[in-house]
Amino acid sequence: MAPQLDGYFKQVDTLSDHFIERLRKAVAIPSVSADEERRPDVVRMGEFLADELSALGAQVEKRPLGKQPGKEHLELPPVVIARYGNDKNKRTILVYGHYDVQPAGKEDGWATEPFELTVDDKGRMYGRGSTDDKGPVLGWLNAIEAHQKAGVDFPVNLLMCFEGMEEYGSEGLDDFIKAEADKYFADADAVCISDNYWLGTEKPCLTYGLRGCSYYSVEVSGPGQDLHSGVFGGTAQEPMTDLVRILGSLVDTHGKIQIPGLAELVAPLTDDEKSLYGNIAFEMSNLYESLGSETSIHPDKEKTLMARWRYPSLSVHGIEGAFSQPGAKTVIPAKVIGKFSIRTVPNMEPEDVDRLVFKYVDEQFKNLGSKNTLNCTLQHAGKWWVASPKHWNFSAAAKAVERVWGVQPDLTREGGSIPVTLTFEQATGKNVLLLPMGSSTDAAHSINEKLDKRNYIEGIKLLGAYLHYVAEEPMSN
Amino acid sequence: MAPQLDGYFKQVDTLSDHFIERLRKAVAIPSVSADEERRPDVVRMGEFLADELSALGAQVEKRPLGKQPGKEHLELPPVVIARYGNDKNKRTILVYGHYDVQPAGKEDGWATEPFELTVDDKGRMYGRGSTDDKGPVLGWLNAIEAHQKAGVDFPVNLLMCFEGMEEYGSEGLDDFIKAEADKYFADADAVCISDNYWLGTEKPCLTYGLRGCSYYSVEVSGPGQDLHSGVFGGTAQEPMTDLVRILGSLVDTHGKIQIPGLAELVAPLTDDEKSLYGNIAFEMSNLYESLGSETSIHPDKEKTLMARWRYPSLSVHGIEGAFSQPGAKTVIPAKVIGKFSIRTVPNMEPEDVDRLVFKYVDEQFKNLGSKNTLNCTLQHAGKWWVASPKHWNFSAAAKAVERVWGVQPDLTREGGSIPVTLTFEQATGKNVLLLPMGSSTDAAHSINEKLDKRNYIEGIKLLGAYLHYVAEEPMSN
Ligand SMILES: [Zn+2]
Ligand SMILES: [Zn+2]
Ligand SMILES: [Zn+2]
Numbered sequence: 001m002a003p004q005l006d007g008y009f010k011q012v013d014t015l016s017d018h019f020i021e022r023l024r025k026a027v028a029i030p031s032v033s034a035d036e037e038r039r040p041d042v043v044r045m046g047e048f049l050a051d052e053l054s055a056l057g058a059q060v061e062k063r064p065l066g067k068q069p070g071k072e073h074l075e076l077p078p079v080v081i082a083r084y085g086n087d088k089n090k091r092t093i094l095v096y097g098h099y100d101v102q103p104a105g106k107e108d109g110w111a112t113e114p115f116e117l118t119v120d121d122k123g124r125m126y127g128r129g130s131t132d133d134k135g136p137v138l139g140w141l142n143a144i145e146a147h148q149k150a151g152v153d154f155p156v157n158l159l160m161c162f163e164g165m166e167e168y169g170s171e172g173l174d175d176f177i178k179a180e181a182d183k184y185f186a187d188a189d190a191v192c193i194s195d196n197y198w199l200g201t202e203k204p205c206l207t208y209g210l211r212g213c214s215y216y217s218v219e220v221s222g223p224g225q226d227l228h229s230g231v232f233g234g235t236a237q238e239p240m241t242d243l244v245r246i247l248g249s250l251v252d253t254h255g256k257i258q259i260p261g262l263a264e265l266v267a268p269l270t271d272d273e274k275s276l277y278g279n280i281a282f283e284m285s286n287l288y289e290s291l292g293s294e295t296s297i298h299p300d301k302e303k304t305l306m307a308r309w310r311y312p313s314l315s316v317h318g319i320e321g322a323f324s325q326p327g328a329k330t331v332i333p334a335k336v337i338g339k340f341s342i343r344t345v346p347n348m349e350p351e352d353v354d355r356l357v358f359k360y361v362d363e364q365f366k367n368l369g370s371k372n373t374l375n376c377t378l379q380h381a382g383k384w385w386v387a388s389p390k391h392w393n394f395s396a397a398a399k400a401v402e403r404v405w406g407v408q409p410d411l412t413r414e415g416g417s418i419p420v421t422l423t424f425e426q427a428t429g430k431n432v433l434l435l436p437m438g439s440s441t442d443a444a445h446s447i448n449e450k451l452d453k454r455n456y457i458e459g460i461k462l463l464g465a466y467l468h469y470v471a472e473e474p475m476s477n
Numbered sequence: 478m479a480p481q482l483d484g485y486f487k488q489v490d491t492l493s494d495h496f497i498e499r500l501r502k503a504v505a506i507p508s509v510s511a512d513e514e515r516r517p518d519v520v521r522m523g524e525f526l527a528d529e530l531s532a533l534g535a536q537v538e539k540r541p542l543g544k545q546p547g548k549e550h551l552e553l554p555p556v557v558i559a560r561y562g563n564d565k566n567k568r569t570i571l572v573y574g575h576y577d578v579q580p581a582g583k584e585d586g587w588a589t590e591p592f593e594l595t596v597d598d599k600g601r602m603y604g605r606g607s608t609d610d611k612g613p614v615l616g617w618l619n620a621i622e623a624h625q626k627a628g629v630d631f632p633v634n635l636l637m638c639f640e641g642m643e644e645y646g647s648e649g650l651d652d653f654i655k656a657e658a659d660k661y662f663a664d665a666d667a668v669c670i671s672d673n674y675w676l677g678t679e680k681p682c683l684t685y686g687l688r689g690c691s692y693y694s695v696e697v698s699g700p701g702q703d704l705h706s707g708v709f710g711g712t713a714q715e716p717m718t719d720l721v722r723i724l725g726s727l728v729d730t731h732g733k734i735q736i737p738g739l740a741e742l743v744a745p746l747t748d749d750e751k752s753l754y755g756n757i758a759f760e761m762s763n764l765y766e767s768l769g770s771e772t773s774i775h776p777d778k779e780k781t782l783m784a785r786w787r788y789p790s791l792s793v794h795g796i797e798g799a800f801s802q803p804g805a806k807t808v809i810p811a812k813v814i815g816k817f818s819i820r821t822v823p824n825m826e827p828e829d830v831d832r833l834v835f836k837y838v839d840e841q842f843k844n845l846g847s848k849n850t851l852n853c854t855l856q857h858a859g860k861w862w863v864a865s866p867k868h869w870n871f872s873a874a875a876k877a878v879e880r881v882w883g884v885q886p887d888l889t890r891e892g893g894s895i896p897v898t899l900t901f902e903q904a905t906g907k908n909v910l911l912l913p914m915g916s917s918t919d920a921a922h923s924i925n926e927k928l929d930k931r932n933y934i935e936g937i938k939l940l941g942a943y944l945h946y947v948a949e950e951p952m953s954n
């Protein structure tokens with residue numbers, strides 16, 4: 001029997017101005033985790049959340065994470081964890097979000113004050129953190145409040161985990177999640193994260209996969225110090241000459257990675273999987289718009305989505321140690337460090353990728369016959385993640401989307417990574433669902449970040465509806 | 478008949494402390510031309526020179542050069558021109574030097590105060606400008622004074638041209654030289670510039686050639702803005718991918734330029750020229766010491782010197798617009814600009830070099846089949862210069878070296894450029910000689926710049942002796 005949601009939905013509409021005020025208060029706290037001087041604001045934002053949760057009747061704890069690695073004078077902001085409901089007859093759903101935000105300043109080119117929520121006549125609510133991730137985090141609180149005011153029984157026990165360092169590498173969180181997996185998070189039946197975006201602007205989606213990322217440095221060094229090209233050009237082997245040749249050997253213009261063995265690690269495309277791509281609401285014009293050009297690798301939608309979601313890619317990001325300013329400088333840099341990364345997909349094990357990369361780069365360098373010194377290292381690796389979109393956690397969410405938005409959601413993956421997703425899956429052993437609230441035009445991490453009022457209010461309905469459906473969905477998979 | 482120089486030489490020795498004091502006063506004026514706030518010091522240095530020259534009986538003028546291009550509030554420092562002697566029966570020699578210096582600060586790592594001449598127990602005189610170029614400039618003044626005090630007739634009419642912007646591109650000087658070629662400089666019979674260095678530390682040299690430099694930018698652009706490699710990796714053609722492939726196609730590890738036609742522009746090596754290299758005082762250990770490594774292209778001295786002096790070289794300097802900081806950033810840069818330059822030699826006409834470079838880079842880019850946009854441009858070009866070392870100006874200088882130092886000078890070229898050399902040659906139509914005072918260890922442009930007391934005092938003798946020999950050398954060539 002479909003859940004009775006009309007009273008809840010109506011209450012959300014009634015409280016919509018109140019919910020926007022709550023978001024306004026949250027956006028007004030500049031909880032920038034990357035900025036040491038803003039740390040008190042991050043802490044204040046955690047307290048705001050904890051206070052709101054307490055007022056709603058949740059049991060709240062602020063868990064310290066210790067000092068920030070490399071900055072021993074600086075305390076990490078606490079993880080705010082909370083439980084709402086403790087009924088053995090109900091399922092328990094664990095949700096995650098983050099209350100810190102990216103840096104923002106009017107001087108970067110914002111049209112409005114970044115830490116003042118500004119709603120325009122099209123219902124676009126501008127402000128840093130509006131969509132990433134204060135809107136979705138408050139979505140859970142708003143769902144609780146609307147249930148209370150509508151007099152609708154809350155369908156699940158809700159475990160919440162809100163961190164304050166996501167935009168700065170989630171310092172300390174992995175260990176915390178692992179440590180609490182069989183304690184605070186022990187009775188979670190499924191996990192839901194609302195911290196990503198629709199593929200477009202009109203159609204909601206559920207996200208079941210993320211690519212991983214292995215980031216490499218390749219250093220070439222030779223001379224004892226930078227040299228003048230007039231004096232030494234033609235007599236010294238130049239590290240830059242070697243480095244651009246190595247970087248130029250990694251991938252071609254059409255995205256084909258040149259490292260032998262890498263393609264063989266990729267899971268073959270099944271007919272079943274291939275059939276998913278045709279119906280996704282995405283056009284090449286969407287890509288061109290977000291690219292700001294038509295310089296795409298693939299001519300069609302399916303190849304483009306597969307290239308983003310289920311095939312690896314290699315990008316060369318830049319070079320450290322070379323001349324990088326405007327103008328002209330006749331330097332021969334003594335030591336240059338190329339940076340490149342590979343987006344990884346099933347079934348590429350990070351260790352296998354490292355092995356193939358190091359072997360290939362070494363071979364390329366040996367072929368140069370250079371007297372310079374090469375050093376290729378892994379800077380960091382985050383593994384890809386793929387969940388089964390047929391799990392009851394996803395089918396419940398799909399029903400909720402259909403109920404709120406009147407359409408079946410697209411099943412999508414993302415090209416980027418959200419490392420905490422894999423951590424929750426591995427630590428709890430439970431299915432993780434990514435359930436986005438905002439749309440592709442929200443400009444998270446950019447200037448003029450916004451969340452559409454429609455996505456916020458309907459999103460609150462969706463989060464609540466999801467909890468109702470997931471409470472009673474038959475536990476298949 | 479060899480000139481009678483003993484009285485002059487003795488007087489130079491007698492006045493050596495006085496000459497060092499003159500250098501001390503000059504070094505104490507921080508005439509940094511690159512630093513707008515030091516402009517009054519540059520002007521003060523020009524006045525110091527003019528006053529000293531006037532006191533020696535020279536006719537001095539301070540010629541204004543107008544406003545500094547791009548900085549219309551800033552007056553360029555004047556060119557100090559002077560004439561000492563106006564005897565129709567004597568030859569007229571035009572000498573050039575510069576009274577401005579490179580920036581310097583104790584905080585850069587200087588062991589002493591950069592603007593206080595500090596003489597150590599080995600006679601090394603540390604101070605910014607000591608060797609580049611205040612020592613040599615004062616050398617001409619000291620030679621005049623020593624002649625006067627020794628009662629030795631000055632052998633030539635001396636025309637002097639001392640500029641104050643050499644370390645910042647010699648703004649305004651080219652036009653001035655061209656304009657004065659048939660006026661102030663009209664009766665010059667030969668030109669001498671003392672603003673470079675010995676090849677080593679023990680053997681003096683005369684320099685008869687400089688390489689030119691053609692500096693290029695190669696820009697590749699595509700997307701409308703920087704992209705995130707998670708979202709766009711594998712779907713967008715990346716400008717960096719194209720650029721590193723183009724930069725990697727320009728030159729190999731062994732210095733071989735890959736641009737067809739360029740090698741054919743180079744003047745063939747004659748047996749006559751080849752024979753010059755064997756006797757040059759230079760060892761591979763000198764190269765390794767200055768490189769700070771043994772990562773040389775060539776295994777022997779002759780090939781190394783030819784590669785520096787008479788063959789072109791290509792260096793990749795860096796990339797503008799890519800990620801250049803330490804750490805990791807997963808950016809796909811939207812527009813990247815590679816910088817490279819070619820050191821040019823006889824008979825490479827800069828226009829021919831441009832044509833071959835543009836053609837090759839265009840072809841390489843076309844071969845990539847990229848949708849991105851390429852734009853390769855010349856940033857600036859300075860032409861190579863080679864004089865005949867058999868000209869009477871050089872043979873006179875060689876005799877002076879032998880008289881002062883007791884050895885025949887090496888005939889050298891330089892790998893770098895001194896653009897004013899070519900300007901003087903073209904404007905006056907006269908032979909130009911580079912007659913260095915300092916040695917290879919003087920660290921011009923670096924911290925701890927110095928001039929050895931021996932090089933200064935014997936250098937003053939050399940400049941005076943040169944004027945005697947050049948006054949009577951038979952005018953061959
Ligand atoms: Zn986020
Ligand atoms: Zn974010
Ligand atoms: Zn100089």
Ligand SMILES: [Zn+2]
Binds near residue numbers: 579609644921922
């Ligand atoms: Zn200089």
